[in-house]
Amino acid sequence: MNHAVDPAGFGFTFTDGVARVRAGELTAADAAELLVKQLRDDELLWLLDGDTPVRALRTIQARMRSGPITAGALPRLGIPGIRFSDGPRGVVMGNSTAFPVTMMRAATWDPDLEERVGHAMGLEARARGANYSGAVCVNLLRHPAWGRAQESYGEDPVLTGQLGAALTRGLRRNVMACVKHFALNSMENARFKVDVAVDEHALHEVYLPHFKATVDAGADSFMSSYNAVNGAFLDVNRTLLTDVLRDEWGFEGFVTSDWLWGVHDAVASLDAGMDVEMPLRALRARELPGALRAGRLPRETVLRSARRILATTLAHAATRDEAEPAADVVAAPAHRALAREAAVRGTVLLRNEPAGGAPLLPLPATTRRLAVLGHLAAAPNLGDHGSSTVRPPTTCSPLEGLREALPAVEIDHLDGADAAAAARAAAAADTAVVVVGLTHDDEGERVMNDDPASLRVLGFPFTVPVLGRLLGHVARLLVRYGRGGDRASLTLRPRDERLIAAVAAANPRTVVVVIGGSAILMEAWRDRVPAILLAFYPGMEGGRALGDVLTGRAEPGGRLPFAIPTDAAHLPFFDAEARRVTYDAWWGQRKLDRDGHPAAYPFGFGLGYTTFDLELTGHRVSGGDGAATVRVRNTGTRAGSTVAQVYAADADAPRPVPQLIGFRRVELAAGAATEVTIPLDLTPTLERDPTTRAWARRPGTWRILAAPHSPGPVDGAPLLVTG
Structure with a gap:
């Protein structure tokens, strides 16, 4: 119902607006207009940056850990402002549930599970006083050296889009969902200064579709990234913030900056479509009042952003779940169980060869002695220590989880510093479990900005003494939060590889558990051990999840959200300190396929404790979507799950490159079969006309096939038929 705007603006509060929008008496835009009419110029400008x-x-x-960071709160009219909380693996405030990192949840290939995680995160954020969450990170993993890879959903646009949309839906029941970092943000060390050159094809057909998927899911807000795209930093990039996001996609929410260094020009950023500078009263607080008075900033530009912010906040407050979550929802038993479920489903079994006549995993009931080796075995190791840090009330390390899961088994633990001692412990055990990998010092958010040009946003002169004091403070942060940044190596540390070699030589029943945020090259040792598990950063219940998987109480349900190559040279060039880079459409599995390099473990790969057959039995396609039917049969001896994946490839290409167009997780009892319908996203087979913005089928002979992972050759697959 769209009533005319009430002319009696005075006395109309935010609470009034929420009630009338909920009752259908006003639209959110009309209610926002009633509030805007009452605001003085200084109050209008107050909406456009953080309150700190x-x-x-x-x-x-410390403020981020203790409560939400507020922007635009105006108590006079009851306007709460946006009350921000990170982050991608749980609520950063207080002692909240630490879920597995986003990349591990991507490995579940389970949008329903991700929506449940989003709902839990939204409840905890709201219970802590937030109304706005920055948890939805959908930047593509272009190279595994990216320090914040763990915060993303992997290398594929379709998988990323579906999971990002699911998290958005789950969050929005309680908090506004902010999608980040828009756009082409997949480097860490140079994020404040790098300029990404990208052509129309790669930009619209590869790097943006997953962002559009979150808009379609109802995203309330976007966060602009630090980097520039095609010569313009994102806060002043009208092409992306207005022409694409709003005019082409129809996004009606508001855009905030990335924090501290995300605004380069107070007036130009507002004009380009970046609504809120976060989190401080910095560049805009100093420059906008004078610009408004002098006429350099049109008042209508200010009103445009004010209306977006207030209308979005009103609409959310009127449509979110009405029940206020109790304080004890934070890290509640149900959320801990959900974190454990996500860690089990995201654990990827990469290798499980016979040892003594049967696959090594799950551990046999006859196990009496276990050697658990490595310095990470006794560490909770939750991942990055930057803005996404979650501090749960408790954690469970791999060692603790195995001791809990196997109370009758004698478990010896050594940190692996002495490889010979570790080998002796392994030789005396029935099975050896080696836990190796990365930490927040190897990868993560790089909290240090050493670019003096960007420091002007803080507003005071950076003389040598002042700059020295600031950098000293940053150095103390590095000690506290870890070095982070982009990875210097794609392999394990040499000491970890030496430990694996020594233990594997001493005990042929060796399991290697790898911790890390994305692909880790394993060529030096993967053929020496019968079993390999990729456990990512598994969250507060990660140790218990590992115990579930190793004992067979649950199967490892994960499938890779990226390809693991055999050689770093097969990946795109990566310069962590680059000032300018070019992003094309070739990385990950698609680059390996185009160049003829087999992956060590392909995109979508993962083993379970049973086996499956997949058969594509039909499909229908119309325009950019459709559906496929796949018959799935459990051919093994125990219940289990698989992910039925549907790919399309242009058979006319010199080397066809299969593109994921749909997927569905399927669970079946031993010997059971079913036929499932899988919705298709045909975007990877389409191209966009840059002039008309119309999408049409890309030329070629497109074939469709179902497979348990990226399939390689497509000869003989059915034609992708439209109609």
Whole structure:
């Protein structure tokens, strides 16, 4: 119902607006207009940046941990402002549930599970006072060296889009969902200064579709990234923020900046479509009042952003779940169980060769002695220590999880510093479990910005003494939060590889559990051990999830959301300190396929404790979507799950490159079969006309096939038929 705007603006509060929008008496836009009419110019400008003063910069991390960071709160009219909380693996405030990192949840290939995780995160954020969550990170993994790979959903646009949309839906029941980092943000060390050159094809057909998927799922807000695209930093990039996001996609929410260094020009960023500078009263607080008075900033530009912010906030408050979550929902038993479920479903079994006549995993009931080796075995190791850090009330390490799962088994633990001692312990055990991998010092958010040009946003002169004090403070942060940044190597540390070699030589029943945020090259050792598990950063219940998987109480349900190559040279060139890079359409599995390099483990790969057959039995396609029917049969001896994946490939290409167009997780009892319908996203087979913005089928002979992972050759697969 769209009533005319009530002319009696005075006395109309935010609470009034929420009630009238919920009752259908006003639209959110009309209610926002009633509020805007009552605001003085200084109050309008107050909406356009964070409420935290610059002098509080040193305490911003502590403020993030203690409660939401507010922007645009105006108590006079009851306007709560946007009340922000990160992050991708749980709520950063207080002691909240630490879920597995986003990349591990991507490995579940389970949008329904991800929506449940989003709902839990939204409940916990709201219970802590937030109304706005920055948990939805859908930047593509273009190279596994990216330090914040763990915060993303992997290398594929369709998988990323579906999971990002699911998290968005789950969050929005309680908090506004902010999608980040828009766009082409997949480097860490140079994120404040790098300019990404990209052509129309790669931009619209590869790097943006997953962002569009979150808009279609109802995303309330976007966060602009630090980097530039085609010569313009994102806060002033009208092409992306207005022409694409709003005009082409129809997005009606508001855009915030990435934090501290995300605004380069106060007036130009507002004009381009970046609504809120976060989290401080910094560049805009200093420059917008004078610009408005002098006429350099049109008042209508200010009103446009004010209306977006208030209308979105009103609409959310009127449509979110009405019940207020109780404080005890935070890290509640149900959320801990959900974190454990996600860790089990995201654990990827890469290798499970026979040892003594049967696959090594799950561990046999006859196991009496276990050697658990490696310095990470006794560590919770939750991942990055930057803005996404979650501090759960408890954690469970791999060692603790195995001791809990196997109370009758004698378990010896050594940190692996002495490889010979570890080998002796392994030789005396029935099975050896080696836990190796990365930590927040190897990868993660790089909290240090050493680019003096960007520091002007703070507003005071950076003389040598002042800069020295600031950098000293940053150095202390590095000690506290870890070095982070982009990875210097794609392999394990040499000491870890030496430990694996020594233990494998001493005990042929060796399991290697790898911790890390994305692909880790394993060529030096993967053929020496019968079993390999990729456990990512598995969250607060990760140790218990590992116990479930190793004992066979649950199967490892994960499938790779990226390809693991055999050689780093098969990946795109990566310069962590680059000032300018070119992003094309070739990385990950698609680059391996195009160049004829077999993966060590292909995109979508993962083993279970049973086996499956997949058969494509039919499909229908119309325009950009459709559906496929796949018959799935459990050919093994125990219940289990698989992910039925549907790919399309242009058979006319010199080397056809299969593209994921749909997937569905399927669970079946031993010997059971079913036929499932899988919705298709045909975007990878389409191209966009840059002039008309119309999408049409890309030329070629397109074939469709179902497979348990990226399939390689497509000869003989059925034609992808439209109609």
